[in-house]
Amino acid sequence: MAQSLHFPLLLIALCSISECVQRQYHFINEKKTWTEAQSYCREKYTDLATVDNMNDMKQLMTSVNNEQIWFGLQRTGVYNYNWSSGDPVLYLNWGSGQPAGSDNCTYISNGLWYVMPCITSLSFICYNMSRGLVFVNQAMNWRDAQSHCRQNYIDLVSVRNQNENQQLEKFINNRSLSGSPVWIGLFGDSWQWSDQSNSSFRYWDTNQPDNAGGIENCAEITPNDLRRWNDIACNNPFPFVCHEDKLIVIQQNLSWSEALRYCRQNHVDLVSVQSVEIQYKVMNVVKLASTEAVWLGLRHSCALGIWFWVSGETVCYQNWAPGYGTSEEDCEPTVRSGAVQSGGDQTWISHPETHKLNFICRNY
Template identity: 75%
Template structure:
């Protein structure tokens, strides 16, 4: 009985532990154009800085010893190709455009009667946020898309994303039950031509209000509360920020035990995923894998009937695919371990530990 009572208390204690960030930022107080800064970062670290969310921005700004510096290069560059992104960073694996859309150059998306249309981002609409447990929040305030995004990030997590047909149907019902006017509703889908230097899928943007979209590269404007502006690299010599990855995909196909040994001998450990933010970071790196799934540091205990992280952390946040991650796993003929799918929704699956997969190590 004592052990039964103790275990829930241990869960509560462990679930309150905060998680390390994916990457470390390094401020380089040397004036270079964007291309020179990119080359320097790739030679000495991983790449010019990528930013996934506001937590990353806070960590990035802490790395800056400004010394009167007003602008600093980051790793965002303009291309000639428009791409659709979810504001939350979810992969764009499902689209549900109404007939004839997306049309024109409009870059933001509304949902109406279950289908999507692109509109000018300056239009004002009501909108849908989601919170930490991915519960939907209807906000009955008229805002343009950027202001709606800021509201969701400040008060919840982000504008809603839609990952499959089932979620689209759930969202349609949610909107119909609450949106009495029947007007279109902002969702988190947008498109732009900007791409991170490290080819990250990060869709986080933090443009200043006076952003013109005329330059080719992005820099932080320290006199604008850390918001971003666009500049032309060839005419600007600026200090810059590099990043060093803390997660790495190992493109070797090993059993789970072999992967664990490899990470502990060459890095720190197999990765633990303790929040939706860390799941997004895993999703950013798992695209480099050559196997259909990638080992995590997730293990099933047959004796206790629980899943746990080998780092010693309890499984608080969960992102299991349907039918996976149950407490009653079949332990015969081998123990089960956890992996993340490298495609689709990139949810977690239970696999025999003898399967041979790529894996993710952490460097922190």
């Protein structure tokens, strides 16, 4: 007899604002080179540790000794621009001839973006959830500005689209600073995480990375009080930290109901995306998929005319592609379920549940 699938009938009405832990860290007290540590982590866990934010950093530090420690950051030959906040880089508004040079940070002037050495002192703009944009009329280098924003607000400001860029330009002009250079949260570097994550979080020590001798291509956690990061030669033998992903892409093509059953039998459940933070985690792993979209734990109720997560929560945070996610879904000939696109902006779409797609299970 076919096993029936049971869904929670009682939907949680309040939206949770807590962030679920998406990975678990494992301290390995064996001294290995960076490459040896990487191989060990990939065999035993997922990879050398990736750090997305200060919460991750604090969690990682709870289990390690006060010594030099490898984690998953390595210098590559590929130069990329990233937002300090970890937001994906979906929009750029460079001035003429920009960006020029390398290892530079970004300022805005008259709505256009330019780069200059990060050691330059400029005023800057932070943001937080309650006040929005916050202008700091103190001249600091980019990294000190970043630290100031993280300690007092959330981070240096990110700009995700043209509308936000125009709002930022207006905000600056209203303070009679038109044309003045002001730091924003965009920086460029050639560092990449071992697991190919797009995390842009950095926690460098003062005057680091400096690539002394031109051979310092791996990052370590220093044994000083702040446990900031330093670049060093990769052949040094140190203990290290691995991570185990809490989200996993299953590269099997199954219907939504089959995917749900698989996750509940082999992991915990299909993933619920209840916040922008979890959406970023999904965006990191969904690039491993072999189908154009990947099932989420998102289901449409034809009887109630609503979308809900199979974990029981209502859909509070939403990331639908235009034209999707309405309450008037076509329920014929079959119920529709939610998926995230594996390319483009990785927004959500709906498909008949009989479609065969990869899917994301959660282990937490």
